[in-house]
Amino acid sequence: MLTRPDPPTGRPGKPGGGRSHRVREALLGLLLLTPGLVGLGVFVVFPLFQAVYLSTRDNDILGNPTRSVGLAHFAELLTPEFGALLARTFLFTALVVVPGVLLPLAIAAPLTQKLPGMRIFRTAFALPFAYSASAASVVWLIMLNPGTSPVNWLLGLVGVQAPSWTSDPGWALVTVAAVTVWSVSGFNLLVLAAGLAQVDEDVLEAARIDGATGPRQFVSIVLPMISPSLFFAVVTTTLTALQALGQVHIMTDGGPNGSTSTLVYSIFDRAFHNNNSDYGLASAQGLVLLVVGVLLAAVQFGVLERRVHYR
Amino acid sequence: MSTATRSRLNRPGPVPTALTYLWLGVAAVVLLFPVLLTVVGGFLPSSALLHQPPRLFGGDWTLDNYAEAWNQPVVPLAPAFANSLFVGLVIMAGHLVTSCLAGYALVFLRTPLRTPLFWLFLATIMVPYESIVVPNALFVRSLGLGDNRLSLVLPFLANGFGVFLLRQAFQQFPRELREAAVIDGCGHLRFLFTILLPSCRPALTALAVWSFLQGWNMYFWPLIIASGDNSMNTLQSAVFALKNNEGASPAVLLAGISITLIPTLLLVVFGQRWLVRGFTAGAVK
Numbered sequence: 001m002l003t004r005p006d007p008p009t010g011r012p013g014k015p016g017g018g019r020s021h022r023v024r025e026a027l028l029g030l031l032l033l034t035p036g037l038v039g040l041g042v043f044v045v046f047p048l049f050q051a052v053y054l055s056t057r058d059n060d061i062l063g064n065p066t067r068s069v070g071l072a073h074f075a076e077l078l079t080p081e082f083g084a085l086l087a088r089t090f091l092f093t094a095l096v097v098v099p100g101v102l103l104p105l106a107i108a109a110p111l112t113q114k115l116p117g118m119r120i121f122r123t124a125f126a127l128p129f130a131y132s133a134s135a136a137s138v139v140w141l142i143m144l145n146p147g148t149s150p151v152n153w154l155l156g157l158v159g160v161q162a163p164s165w166t167s168d169p170g171w172a173l174v175t176v177a178a179v180t181v182w183s184v185s186g187f188n189l190l191v192l193a194a195g196l197a198q199v200d201e202d203v204l205e206a207a208r209i210d211g212a213t214g215p216r217q218f219v220s221i222v223l224p225m226i227s228p229s230l231f232f233a234v235v236t237t238t239l240t241a242l243q244a245l246g247q248v249h250i251m252t253d254g255g256p257n258g259s260t261s262t263l264v265y266s267i268f269d270r271a272f273h274n275n276n277s278d279y280g281l282a283s284a285q286g287l288v289l290l291v292v293g294v295l296l297a298a299v300q301f302g303v304l305e306r307r308v309h310y311r
Numbered sequence: 312m313s314t315a316t317r318s319r320l321n322r323p324g325p326v327p328t329a330l331t332y333l334w335l336g337v338a339a340v341v342l343l344f345p346v347l348l349t350v351v352g353g354f355l356p357s358s359a360l361l362h363q364p365p366r367l368f369g370g371d372w373t374l375d376n377y378a379e380a381w382n383q384p385v386v387p388l389a390p391a392f393a394n395s396l397f398v399g400l401v402i403m404a405g406h407l408v409t410s411c412l413a414g415y416a417l418v419f420l421r422t423p424l425r426t427p428l429f430w431l432f433l434a435t436i437m438v439p440y441e442s443i444v445v446p447n448a449l450f451v452r453s454l455g456l457g458d459n460r461l462s463l464v465l466p467f468l469a470n471g472f473g474v475f476l477l478r479q480a481f482q483q484f485p486r487e488l489r490e491a492a493v494i495d496g497c498g499h500l501r502f503l504f505t506i507l508l509p510s511c512r513p514a515l516t517a518l519a520v521w522s523f524l525q526g527w528n529m530y531f532w533p534l535i536i537a538s539g540d541n542s543m544n545t546l547q548s549a550v551f552a553l554k555n556n557e558g559a560s561p562a563v564l565l566a567g568i569s570i571t572l573i574p575t576l577l578l579v580v581f582g583q584r585w586l587v588r589g590f591t592a593g594a595v596k
Contacts, residue, residue: 022421028499029422036413036432039405039469044435047443047450054446107338110331121335123580127346130575132528134547135568138554139345142352142360142561150344150364185342186579190587243439246530250551264441264531271445272535279445286442293439 129186195229
């Protein structure tokens with residue numbers, strides 16, 4: 001995915017440009033890079049170092065760092081509670097990524113057939129993409145509100161007693177994950193449909209003539225051909241799940257009993273929620289999030305991307 | 312093989328076709344009911360939504376919920392709408408300007424250190440925003456901007472993904488054209504604005520749409536930087552506040568949500584091409 005930066009192409013400036021010209025060009029280049037570098041330097045690179053500093057400090061009520069506490073905040077992360085929080089974060093991510101990619105794939109695949117109405121279906125199935133996390137959460141709270149829930153009503157028709165979606169500790173995380181799956185399904189559908197549209201008809205025909213049909217054709221020919229889109233969907237969905245806050249905050253507020261408290265929710269909770277201001281611990285958790293994110297990306301790019309077939 | 316034979320080969324038989332429509336129909340009912348509920352529910356009297364299941368059809372349609380959602384004094388939606396527009400548009404402009412300039416310097420100029428600088432831009436994509444939100448919040452609060460909207464956008468004006476996307480797009484520009492322009496005496500900025508950018512319109516549109524959505528849908532930052540009164544709410548934090556205050560009336564909530572969905576629904580219905588083509592082209596190829 002990340003193409004290696006090209007070797008200096010030595011794109012010529014003015015042919016035969018002299019030394020002063022090259023200096024001017026270098027200065028112009030640095031000048032043009034300045035806005036981006038300043039913006040990212042001040043608000044991404046520098047805060048990273050500051051997060052490391054804050055993670056070793058206590059702070060007063062205004063957030064000013066006070067005495068050094070060494071690695072005490074990180075020691076607080078070596079507890080079973082934080083282990084459970086991390087495990088819950090990974091479980092949530094898996095509960096979002098697997099169905100969040102497979103469901104749109106199962107919808108996008110039949111949409112490639114040349115049948116009437118497929119364009120309308122595609123536009124319709126993309127609609128959840130329009131929902132922000134907070135809009136999706138509030139609509140689904142109404143969908144699941146006991147007493148009026150159309151979901152519970154439907155389950156009742158087939159004789160299933162609906163659980164308390166957001167207030168049963170055994171269901172809350174699944175419920176929030178399902179709403180997240182719903183809200184990523186629109187974008188992933190568009191991505192996968194775009195990938196499927198590129199599949200070469202001639203190759204499929206050759207396979208058909210060789211006797212490959214149906215599921216076998218899909219698994220051994222179509223899937224490899226759309227692997228770049230699949231990989232893109234997996235990576236972006238992983239990031240969305242790992243960074244989900246709105247759904248958790250609005251639907252369950254981390255509860256019941258902390259059963260939906262994920263890493264990002266915990267950062268928000270410790271640092272800003274209910275007038276908390278535990279900036280040191282939140283910064284330490286933020287660094288854990290950074291490491292988790294980088295490791296997940298390394299695994300995805302190191303393991304999955306090897307199997308991606310780029311044309 | 313002629314197109315006619317080919318399309319006949321692709322046409323599935325009647326049974327698979329029926330199964331296809333059945334599956335798509337079931338999926339549509341399940342996945343799109345919330346959308347129907349949002350759009351229709353906002354026009355229904357509250358009583359229709361207190362039924363199980365909600366009575367979406369056959370009732371009296373009303374605009375009262377929209378009026379109430381818009382006019383209720385607890386969480387004013389008009390300033391929140393203005394704030395969200397401001398955030399989306401300013402972040403979009405910021406990303407476009409910083410990424411165009413940086414992309415140009417990385418591709419077309421013999422800028423010193425351009426390879427390590429490009430890797431630096433890429434590396435910033437890897438930093439989850441939540442990892443640095445604490446120091447950023449402390450810093451922006453310390454600037455004493457108070458209720459100035461600038462504090463909603465300040466950390467997001469530059470973006471590594473934008474630089475990456477436009478660098479990829481600029482590299483596709485034919486080298487010979489660029490050399491011809493230079494020989495004709497076309498200066499750097501003129502080349503950038505009159506030749507390069509118009510030819511990279513798909514990538515620019517994709518970045519613009521992506522950036523706008525980033526700003527429009529942002530949740531964490533407005534929530535913590537706007538705490539206090541409601542004047543700095545964006546629509547996203549307003550929806551949350553509205554839910555806490557108007558919990559009793561789902562119809563008003565749905566009307567409020569429909570208002571937040573206006574620009575994004577328009578984009579999804581009419582702008583799908585831009586949404587996907589542009590940045591899958593950058594990231595997938």
